[in-house]
Amino acid sequence: MRQITTEDIAHVTLGATLLGTGGGGDPYIGALMARQAIERFGPVDVVDAADLDPDGLVVAVAIVGAPTVIIERVPAGAEFVESLRAMGRYLGRDPVAIMPIEVGGMNTLIPMATAAEVGLPLIDADGMGRAFPEIGMTVFTLAGLPATPITVSDEKGNLGIFETVDNRTAEILGRTAVVQLGMANAVSQYPMTARQCVDSAIHGSLSYCTELGRMLASARDGSPSALDELLDFAGGRRIFNGKITDIDRRATDGFTRGTCDIEHFDDPLRSMRLLIQNELLVAIDNGTPVLTPPDLICVLDHENAQPITTETLAYGQRVDVIALPAARQWHRDGFLDVVGPRAFGYDLDYVPFGRN
Amino acid sequence: MRQITTEDIAHVTLGATLLGTGGGGDPYIGALMARQAIERFGPVDVVDAADLDPDGLVVAVAIVGAPTVIIERVPAGAEFVESLRAMGRYLGRDPVAIMPIEVGGMNTLIPMATAAEVGLPLIDADGMGRAFPEIGMTVFTLAGLPATPITVSDEKGNLGIFETVDNRTAEILGRTAVVQLGMANAVSQYPMTARQCVDSAIHGSLSYCTELGRMLASARDGSPSALDELLDFAGGRRIFNGKITDIDRRATDGFTRGTCDIEHFDDPLRSMRLLIQNELLVAIDNGTPVLTPPDLICVLDHENAQPITTETLAYGQRVDVIALPAARQWHRDGFLDVVGPRAFGYDLDYVPFGRN
Numbered sequence: 001m002r003q004i005t006t007e008d009i010a011h012v013t014l015g016a017t018l019l020g021t022g023g024g025g026d027p028y029i030g031a032l033m034a035r036q037a038i039e040r041f042g043p044v045d046v047v048d049a050a051d052l053d054p055d056g057l058v059v060a061v062a063i064v065g066a067p068t069v070i071i072e073r074v075p076a077g078a079e080f081v082e083s084l085r086a087m088g089r090y091l092g093r094d095p096v097a098i099m100p101i102e103v104g105g106m107n108t109l110i111p112m113a114t115a116a117e118v119g120l121p122l123i124d125a126d127g128m129g130r131a132f133p134e135i136g137m138t139v140f141t142l143a144g145l146p147a148t149p150i151t152v153s154d155e156k157g158n159l160g161i162f163e164t165v166d167n168r169t170a171e172i173l174g175r176t177a178v179v180q181l182g183m184a185n186a187v188s189q190y191p192m193t194a195r196q197c198v199d200s201a202i203h204g205s206l207s208y209c210t211e212l213g214r215m216l217a218s219a220r221d222g223s224p225s226a227l228d229e230l231l232d233f234a235g236g237r238r239i240f241n242g243k244i245t246d247i248d249r250r251a252t253d254g255f256t257r258g259t260c261d262i263e264h265f266d267d268p269l270r271s272m273r274l275l276i277q278n279e280l281l282v283a284i285d286n287g288t289p290v291l292t293p294p295d296l297i298c299v300l301d302h303e304n305a306q307p308i309t310t311e312t313l314a315y316g317q318r319v320d321v322i323a324l325p326a327a328r329q330w331h332r333d334g335f336l337d338v339v340g341p342r343a344f345g346y347d348l349d350y351v352p353f354g355r356n
Numbered sequence: 357m358r359q360i361t362t363e364d365i366a367h368v369t370l371g372a373t374l375l376g377t378g379g380g381g382d383p384y385i386g387a388l389m390a391r392q393a394i395e396r397f398g399p400v401d402v403v404d405a406a407d408l409d410p411d412g413l414v415v416a417v418a419i420v421g422a423p424t425v426i427i428e429r430v431p432a433g434a435e436f437v438e439s440l441r442a443m444g445r446y447l448g449r450d451p452v453a454i455m456p457i458e459v460g461g462m463n464t465l466i467p468m469a470t471a472a473e474v475g476l477p478l479i480d481a482d483g484m485g486r487a488f489p490e491i492g493m494t495v496f497t498l499a500g501l502p503a504t505p506i507t508v509s510d511e512k513g514n515l516g517i518f519e520t521v522d523n524r525t526a527e528i529l530g531r532t533a534v535v536q537l538g539m540a541n542a543v544s545q546y547p548m549t550a551r552q553c554v555d556s557a558i559h560g561s562l563s564y565c566t567e568l569g570r571m572l573a574s575a576r577d578g579s580p581s582a583l584d585e586l587l588d589f590a591g592g593r594r595i596f597n598g599k600i601t602d603i604d605r606r607a608t609d610g611f612t613r614g615t616c617d618i619e620h621f622d623d624p625l626r627s628m629r630l631l632i633q634n635e636l637l638v639a640i641d642n643g644t645p646v647l648t649p650p651d652l653i654c655v656l657d658h659e660n661a662q663p664i665t666t667e668t669l670a671y672g673q674r675v676d677v678i679a680l681p682a683a684r685q686w687h688r689d690g691f692l693d694v695v696g697p698r699a700f701g702y703d704l705d706y707v708p709f710g711r712n
Contacts (some may be wrong), residue, residue, distance in 0.1 A: 090446070090517075158525055160533075161446075161517040169514055172536050177516075180532045181525075 003043040004112055004122065006035050008210060014220075014307075015213030016108035019324075021296050022310035023256070023278035024105015024131030025063065033077055034109045037116035044112050045121040047097060049201060052194035056096030058123060059087050059191050061114045062107040064135065064152070064174060065184025076155050079186035080114040083153035087188040090149055090161055099123040099197065101138065101190065103209040104131025104279075125201035127190065129327030130296050133255070133278050135174055136167030137339050139329045140190050143200035150174050150189040154181040202327040208234075219305035227305045227320075236324035239283060239290060240272040241265050241302060244317045249276065249310065260299075260313050262321065272321060274299070276310050281344055283321065292346075294326035294339040295353045325353040359399040360468055360478065362391050364566060370576075370663075371569030372464035375680075377652050378666035379612070379634035380461015380487030381419065389433055390465040393472035400468050401477040403453060405557060408550035412452030414479060415443050415547050417470045418463040420491065420508070420530060421540025432511050435542035436470040439509035443544040446505055446517055455479040455553065457494065457546065459565040460487025460635075481557035483546065485683030486652050489611070489634050491530055492523030493695050495685045496546050499556035506530050506545040510537040558683040564590075575661035583661045583676075592680035595639060595646060596628040597621050597658060600673045605632065605666065616655075616669050618677065628677060630655070632666050637700055639677065648702075650682035650695040651709045681709040 004012070009031050016027040038044060049058065061080055088094045098118075100111045103126045115122040127138030135147050147170040152160040160177040164170040170189075178185045192200075212230060219226035231237055242262040249258035257277050264270040274297060275282040283291040291297050299308045302318035330339065341348040360368070365387050372383040394400060405414065417436055444450045454474075456467045459482045471478040483494030491503050503526040508516040516533040520526040526545075534541045548556075568586060575582035587593055598620040605614035613633050620626040630653060631638040639647040647653050655664045658674035686695065697704040 157521045158529070159519040160529060163515040165513045173514070173516055173533055176532050176536045177529055180528050 002046045004038070004046055005043045006038050009035050009038070009109070011210050011213035011217060012108060012112075012206070013213065014216045015209035015211070016104055016106070017309065018212050018216060018298050018307045019104035019108075019129075019209055019296065020131045020279070020307075020309070021104060021298055022276065022280040022308070022313070023133070024102065025107065026309070027106050027109055030106035030109025030113070033113040034116070037077065037113035041116040041119065044115045046124050046206065047121040048203065049097075049123050049125055049194050049197040052097055052123075054193060054195035054198070056194045057091065057093055057191055058097050058099055058194050058197045059084060059095045059188050060099045060101040060127065061111045062101045062187050062189070063110055063184060064178050064187045077113055077117060079153040079155045080110060081117055082157075082159070083151045083186040083188040084114060084118060086151040086153060086159050086161065087149065087191060090151065091191060095120060095191075096194065097121045097123050099190075099201070100126045100206065102126055102128040102131045103205045104128070107131070108206070108209060122206070123197065123201070124206040125197060125203045126205045127201060129202040129205050129329065130294070131279055132339060135171040135187075135189060137343070138190070139202055139327070140192070140200055141167045141338050142330070142332060142335055145190065145192055145196060145200060146170070147189050149191060150187060152177045152181070153186045200329075202329045205327065216305060216307070227300070231322065234324045236296075236322050238320055239323045240285065240321040241319065242272065244313060244315055244319060245271070247313055247315060249313070256310055260310075262319060274321070275346065277344055278310065280310065282341060282346060282348065283323070289348050289351055291323045292341045292348060292351045293344060294330050294335065296324040296326065298322050298324065323353070358402045360394070360402055361399045362394050365391050365394070365465070367566050367569035367573060368464060368468075368562070369569065370572045371565035371567070372460055372462070373665065374568050374572060374654050374663045375460035375464075375485075375565055375652065376487045376635070376663075376665070377460060377654055378632065378636040378664070378669070379489070380458065381463065382665070383462050383465055386462035386465025386469070389469040390472070393433065393469035397472040397475065400471045402480050402562065403477040405479050405481055405550050405553040405559065408452055408479075410549060410551040410554070412550045413444075413447065413449055413547060414453050414455055414550050414553045415440060415451045415544050416455045416457040416483065417467045418457045418543050418545070419466055419540060420534050420543045433469055433473060435509040435511045436466060437473055438513075438515070439507045439542040439544040440470060440474060442507040442509060442515050442517065443505065443547060446507065447547060451476060451547075452550065453477045453479050455546075455557070456482045456562065458482055458484040458487045459561045460484070463487070464562070464565060478562070479553065479557070480562045481553060481559045482561045483557060485558040485561050485686065486650070487635055488695060491527040491543075491545060493699070494546070495558055495683070496548070496556055497523045497694050498686070498688060498691055501546065501548055501552060501556060502526070503545050505547060506543060508533045508537070509542045556685075558685045561683065572661060572663070583656070587678065590680045592652075592678050594676055595679045596641065596677040597675065598628065600669060600671055600675060601627070603669055603671060605669070612666055616666075618675060630677070631702065633700055634666065636666065638697060638702055638704065639679070645704050645707055647679045648697045648704060648707045649700060650686050650691065652680040652682065654678050654680065679709070
C-alpha cells in the first residue's frame with residue numbers, strides 16, 4: 001500500500017500535463033482540489049486492482065466538460081462525491097475503490113480529491129494511459145465493458161443517470177447533459193468489478209505518470225540528462241525541434257481545434273505541423289504523418305523540457321517535440337476504431353510507433 | 357370502476373384533439389396505440405385517485421418530442437413500458453396506477469396503451485386539463501411537486517434518469533436527452549403518492565375529455581345543437597367566426613410557431629389573429645387580446661364543428677373560434693408564472709375568462 005500526500009501532487013501534476021499531450025484540462029485546478037482534500041481529509045491510499053476484493057465495485061470519477069469553462073468555474077468537489085454516491089445508490093452497493101479514467105490532464109488529480117473526501121483507495125490504473133476527449137475512448141470500450149450507468153452531477157444538486165446500448169451513445173447523452181447543466185460537471189462512470197479492472201485496465205499508470213513528473217521536475221531543476229532518462233524510461237524519442245512559426249487555434253463548442261507549425265532549428269526547409277483537437281493528435285513532418293493516435297505527442301519548452309499546453313503554444317516558442325508510445329494495453333484488435341486517427345475524423349492511416 | 361374499451365377511443369380521441377387546442381401531437385397515433393394495446397391486453401380500468409391506496413405510487417407516462425417526428429416514427433409501445441419499469445426500479449417500488457400528464461393531444465391516449473400493456477389502472481385525472489408544451493407546465497408544479505425523477509427511454513434500449521432541483525431544469529435536461537435520442541421518446545415523470553395526486557391533480561379530466569368527444573361526434577353526425585350543448589357543458593363560448601385569410605407557420609427546433617388571421621363573416625373590418633406555439637395560445641380581436649393561456653382556444657370547422665389542428669389550418673377555411681376556461685385547479689397563487697402569457701414569452705397580461 002502506497003499513499004499520495006500533498007508532496008506527491010506536484011509530480012503527479014507535471015506528469016499529467018505531459019500525458020495530457022497539450023490538452024486534458026488544466027491539471028493545476030485538479031492539483032488545487034487534490035491538495036485541499038488531502039490537507040482536510042488525509043492522504044489517499046493507492047492500491048493495485050489485484051489487491052481488491054475481485055467482486056468489489058470500482059468506479060471512475062472525472063470531470064466532463066469544456067476546459068475553458070472548468071478554468072473559469074473551479075469545481076467545489078461536492079458534486080464529485082454526489083455523482084459517486086448516486087452511482088452507489090443506483091447500483092445498490094458501495095464502491096470499494098475509485099479509479100482515474102485518464103492519467104493526462106486534470107482528471108488524473110480530481111479522483112484523488114474525491115478519494116480523499118470519501119475515504120476510498122485510489123487504483124493505480126486508468127482507461128486511457130493518457131488523455132482523450134471522449135467518454136468512450138478507453139481500453140474498457142475495447143474490452144467490451146459499458147461506460148454506463150453514468151451519473152452526472154452539478155454543483156446545484158441536479159443529477160442525470162444514463163444507461164445506453166453503447167459507449168458512443170453514452171458520450172452523446174452524457175456530454176449533452178453536461179452542456180445543459182453548465183458545460184462542466186462531475187461524472188461517475190465505468191462501474192465494474194475489481195476483477196474486470198484487473199483484466200482490462202492500464203495498470204501502474206498513476207505511478208508511471210508520477211515518475212514522468214519527477215523526471216520533468218529534475219529537468220526543470222537543471223539536470224541535463226533528465227529528458228533522456230525520461231525518454232529511456234517511457235520508450236519515447238525526440239521527433240523534432242524548432243521554433244513555432246504559426247498557430248491556428250479556434251475554440252468551437254467547447255473544443256480547441258487547430259494547427260501548430262514548427263520550423264526546424266537546423267533546416268529551415270523542414271517543418272512539422274501538429275494537428276490539435278484539445279490534445280495534440282497528429283504530427284506531420286514535411287508532409288508525412290509521423291505520429292498518430294493513440295501514440296502521444298508532447299511539446300516541451302526547449303530550454304527546460306517543461307510541457308506546453310495547446311492553450312499556451314505561442315509564436316516564436318523554441319520547442320522540442322517528443323513522442324511516447326501508447327500504453328501496450330491499447331494494442332489489441334479493434335483499437336483503431338476506438339482511438340485511431342479515423343476515430344478523430346482524420347483521413348489517415350495509423351503510423352505504428354517506431355516506424356515513424 | 358369504469359373501463360375504457362376500443363369503443364371509447366374514438367370519443368377520447370376527438371376530445372383530446374379539441375383540448376389539444378391545435379397542438380399536443382396528433383391523437384390519432386395515440387389512438388392507434390391504445391386500440392392495439394386494448395385489443396391485445398384487454399380493456400383499461402379507470403379509477404379516481406381517491407380510490408387508490410393513499411401511499412401507492414402514481415406515475416405519469418407520456419411521449420416527449422417533436423410532433424412531426426412522432427408522426428413519422430410511430431412509437432412501438434415497449435419504450436413506454438420500459439420507462440415505467442425503470443421508474444419502479446429507481447424508486448424501489450412498483451406503481452399502482454398510471455396517470456396522463458395532459459388530456460389534450462396524443463398524451464391522452466398513450467398512457468391508456470401503457471396501462472393496458474402493464475395491467476395497471478388509469479387515473480381519471482391529469483396535470484394540465486389541456487395540452488401544454490413543457491414538462492413543468494402542470495398544476496403539480498404549482499403545488500410544489502417535483503417532475504423528477506424522470507425516466508426517458510427510447511426504442512433501442514437507451515435510458516436516462518434525471519433528478520433536478522426544479523421542474524424548469526427537468527424540462528431542459530429531459531428534452532435535451534429526447535433530442536439526442538432521436539426527437540421523440542417515452543417519459544415517465546411526476547412520481548407521487550395517490551394522496552398527493554388527490555390533493556393536486558385535475559380530477560375527472562379524462563371523463564371530461566371523453567364527454568367533449570362524444571358531443572363533437574354528435575355535431576359531426578349532424579346534431580344541430582351539439583356545439584351549444586358542448587359550450588354549455590364546458591362553460592365555454594364562441595368568440596369569433598370567419599374565414600382564414602393568412603397563415604404564417606414555421607417549424608423551428610421541433611416547435612411550430614406562427615400566426616393565423618381570420619376575417620369575420622359579418623364584418624370584413626373585424627379580424628382575429630391567433631398566436632401559435634404548437635398550441636393556439638393567444639387570440640387577439642381587432643388588436644385587443646381576448647383570450648390568453650391557460651384558457652383554451654379551439655378552432656372548429658364551421659360546417660361540422662370538428663377541431664382543426666395547427667398543422668391543418670389552411671387559407672380559406674371557414675371556422676368557428678371557441679374559448680373554454682382553464683381547469684379551476686389552475687386558479688391559485690402563482691399560476692401565471694407557470695402557464696400565463698409571459699411564461700410563453702408574450703408581453704401580455706392574462707385576460708380573465710369571462711372578461712373578454
